Amino acid sequence: MQHAYLLECSWLCLILPLGGLIYMTRGWILSPEVPAIALTMIWLLIVGYSMFGVVPSVVYAMYRRDLMSKLPWILDILNLAAKFPVPILILIAFATRPAMFRACSA
Numbered sequence: 413m414q415h416a417y418l419l420e421c422s423w424l425c426l427i428l429p430l431g432g433l434i435y436m437t438r439g440w441i442l443s444p445e446v447p448a449i450a451l452t453m454i455w456l457l458i459v460g461y462s463m464f465g466v467v468p469s470v471v472y473a474m475y476r477r478d479l480m481s482k483l484p485w486i487l488d489i490l491n492l493a494a495k496f497p498v499p500i501l502i503l504i505a506f507a508t509r510p511a512m513f514r515a516c517s518a
Contacts, residue, residue: 419472426465433457449505453498460494 415508437454467490472478479486 413432419469422468422472423465426461430458430465449501453501454500457494460490460497463490463494497503498514 433443433454440450441454443451452475467486468483471483471486
């Protein structure tokens with residue numbers, strides 16, 4: 413019974429922020445006008461955060477004690493894998509900006 417509750421909570425915790433992300437990016441998510449690097453960041457976030465529902469579902473469905481005890485570590489690695497590419501892409505975008513590009517200043 414507790415595993416069903418944990419599974420339900422994991423999907424609820426996924427759907428709420430993921431739904432917000434998709435709602436906020438709905439106009440740009442498939443637009444050809446958006447730069448490729450921005451679309452890549454959006455899709456990496458959507459796919460990376462979706463894994464937070466898929467991975468616990470697999471662990472809870474398999475109900476293996478060894479995976480249950482390792483789930484916090486698996487989620488930590490998944491957290492890093494979901495968030496790490498975004499700053500790297502921002503760094504790449506900054507390094508490959510046009511020569512006359514000026515950053516916003518106050």
